[in-house]
Amino acid sequence: MNPPPASGQRRRSMRRRTAMTTKQQRSKSVLLLLALLLVAVVAEASSGGGGGHGGGVSVDPSYAFPNPRLRDAYVAMQAWKRAVLSDPRNVTGTWHGLDVCAYYGVFCAPAPHDPHLVVVAGVDLNHADLAGHIPEEIGMLTDLAVLHVNSNRFCGLVPRSLDKLGLLHELDLSNNRLVGAFPDVVLRLPSLRYLDLRFNDFEGPVPSELFDRPLDAIFLNSNRLRFQIPDNVGNSPASVLVLANNDFGGCLPASVANMSSTLDEIILMNTGLKSCIPPELGMLTGLTVLDISHNKLMGAIPDELASLEKIEQLDLGHNRLVGEVPEGICHLPHLQNFTYSYNFITGEPPVCMHVKALDDRRNCIPDRPDQRPAEQCQFFNTHHVNCDAFRCKKFVPPSPVVHYDLPPPPYYEVSPEDRYLSPPPPAVHYDLPPPPSYEVSPEDRYLSPPPPTYQAAAPPPPPAYQEAAPPPHYEVSPEDRYLSPPPPAPVMWNIPVYQYSSPPPPAAPWKP
Numbered sequence: 001m002n003p004p005p006a007s008g009q010r011r012r013s014m015r016r017r018t019a020m021t022t023k024q025q026r027s028k029s030v031l032l033l034l035a036l037l038l039v040a041v042v043a044e045a046s047s048g049g050g051g052g053h054g055g056g057v058s059v060d061p062s063y064a065f066p067n068p069r070l071r072d073a074y075v076a077m078q079a080w081k082r083a084v085l086s087d088p089r090n091v092t093g094t095w096h097g098l099d100v101c102a103y104y105g106v107f108c109a110p111a112p113h114d115p116h117l118v119v120v121a122g123v124d125l126n127h128a129d130l131a132g133h134i135p136e137e138i139g140m141l142t143d144l145a146v147l148h149v150n151s152n153r154f155c156g157l158v159p160r161s162l163d164k165l166g167l168l169h170e171l172d173l174s175n176n177r178l179v180g181a182f183p184d185v186v187l188r189l190p191s192l193r194y195l196d197l198r199f200n201d202f203e204g205p206v207p208s209e210l211f212d213r214p215l216d217a218i219f220l221n222s223n224r225l226r227f228q229i230p231d232n233v234g235n236s237p238a239s240v241l242v243l244a245n246n247d248f249g250g251c252l253p254a255s256v257a258n259m260s261s262t263l264d265e266i267i268l269m270n271t272g273l274k275s276c277i278p279p280e281l282g283m284l285t286g287l288t289v290l291d292i293s294h295n296k297l298m299g300a301i302p303d304e305l306a307s308l309e310k311i312e313q314l315d316l317g318h319n320r321l322v323g324e325v326p327e328g329i330c331h332l333p334h335l336q337n338f339t340y341s342y343n344f345i346t347g348e349p350p351v352c353m354h355v356k357a358l359d360d361r362r363n364c365i366p367d368r369p370d371q372r373p374a375e376q377c378q379f380f381n382t383h384h385v386n387c388d389a390f391r392c393k394k395f396v397p398p399s400p401v402v403h404y405d406l407p408p409p410p411y412y413e414v415s416p417e418d419r420y421l422s423p424p425p426p427a428v429h430y431d432l433p434p435p436p437s438y439e440v441s442p443e444d445r446y447l448s449p450p451p452p453t454y455q456a457a458a459p460p461p462p463p464a465y466q467e468a469a470p471p472p473h474y475e476v477s478p479e480d481r482y483l484s485p486p487p488p489a490p491v492m493w494n495i496p497v498y499q500y501s502s503p504p505p506p507a508a509p510w511k512p
Ligand SMILES: *[C@@H]1O[C@H](CO)[C@@H](O)[C@H](O)[C@H]1NC(C)=O
Pocket: 090, 092, 093, 094
């Protein structure tokens, strides 16, 4: 006796399908174009004798490069220039001549192992609005620590040659038109700490190895990724994990509790999660932002969430939660914004009224304004949720002693806006070589992609290895921060009407 799909869901899936069809068509033609380009590049490479080392690019024999690395960088940048099909701001206009360090977006610095060797340490083309693809020759920029190309129109696949970039610390490919499977090459970058793939068209599963990598920040939101968040997610030492707006489904893994010594912000909004909220989340005592809104989470709000001592933003809205709000949550000292609207909550302790920003609309709370009609509330009251039926794995901390003896994550007492706009710099907890000294400022890292308005006269972003100018002060909402820039397609989760005809399924054994 399956109920018919709710009209909103139909609308949503139709919209999604339409968007996918046109996008797929676009992707297809883009892929075709890319294939042609690749064939051309490969042909040139094999005839030019470079064997993938910038085959198509001929170097003026009169050029006396200061060192061979800069010669390679020249070849890489010239290959990239050829791969650019549209450059409305004439960014690549400066990409000529042997002084690669003077090219727009290219930043040079002494090599970490040899202060007398000047190499290309960063390429920052954020908001350059370039169209084309990222050529395989990018692998010739072997000293690159920072590669930022957010908010361009690069299409096609992520070059496999990225695995030559053994020093790459930050990779920001966000807000482009990159396609294909999750770029596995990022799993083979030993120095990578910051991975930002949001707002592209990557599709399919995410390898679970991602969460075994020593990444400090992972942004995968707003792609077409489809997988169940694996149980090893808790192995990740990330402080920021943003997976919003993908299609995951299944359990919210209790193992995220294993990230308690590092995790600062986790955003799982609109990821199709369908389970109860694991009480183990309460172990994330360093967490400041928890957003699990716009999912199909059921059952009660666990009392254990009252242990989230550092929490500031807690969003449980747009789920199917029932029962009373645990009083302890509203006593949390740093809680500023507590959202649980669009659920089936039936009770709210008076202390919750003191939370700075509280959103309790569209629930079943007696004597509160803007609640659901009685018949909707009735329905949920009579449907008990058996959380065990989802068969989600529990998290058992391996050794509580080790776990809680770890130093607490860094905590900065700054204004909320500043805090979110510039989370603490990544702490290095790994037995890996230290990151190169020329990383970008934390502000730039987390602010990227920067606001969409680009001033043509604006100077290029501050060089990665220099003292960055004070960050501009942006007043943005938390969503904008993580989810910006706005996706081209309509925001899929913005479906405010509750679908009464689509109740959660009975508590049947969960099947993958
Ligand atoms: C692009 O910039 C280069 C170097 O700044 C300049 O020589 C060239 O004329 C510019 N091209 C256009 C189309 O503006």
